[in-house]
Amino acid sequence: MADRPSIKDEDMYESLRADGMGKEKAARIANANANPDRDPSAKGGKQPPYEDWTKDDLVRRARELEINGRSDMTKDELIDALRAP
Structure with missing residues (x-):
C-alpha cells in the first residue's frame, strides 16, 4: 500500500515538491489541476489580503x-x- 494518497498528476506533484512545496499542498494542487471541472487558479481571491x-x-x-x-x-x-x- 502506498504511503500517500493517490496523486492524479504525478508530474506536477513531483515538480511542486522539487520547488520546495509541502506534500499535502502539492498533492492538493496536482489533483485539482488534473480535474477538468476545477480551475485552482480561478478559485482564489475571494478574501482580502x-x-x-x-x-x-x-x-x-x-x-x-x-x-x-x-x-x-x-x-x-x-x-x-x-x-x-
Missing part, C-alpha cells in the same frame, strides 16, 4: 491550520507563517 485582516482573525486562521507559537507572534509574523508552504 492578510494585511487587511485583524490580528485576532489571523490568530484564528493560524489556529485552524495548527500553526505553533501563534499566540506569541506579531501580525507580520502571523502573515509570514500563514503564507509559508
Whole structure:
C-alpha cells in the first residue's frame, strides 16, 4: 500500500515538491489541476489580503491550520507563517 494518497498528476506533484512545496499542498494542487471541472487558479481571491485582516482573525486562521507559537507572534509574523508552504 502506498504511503500517500493517490496523486492524479504525478508530474506536477513531483515538480511542486522539487520547488520546495509541502506534500499535502502539492498533492492538493496536482489533483485539482488534473480535474477538468476545477480551475485552482480561478478559485482564489475571494478574501482580502492578510494585511487587511485583524490580528485576532489571523490568530484564528493560524489556529485552524495548527500553526505553533501563534499566540506569541506579531501580525507580520502571523502573515509570514500563514503564507509559508
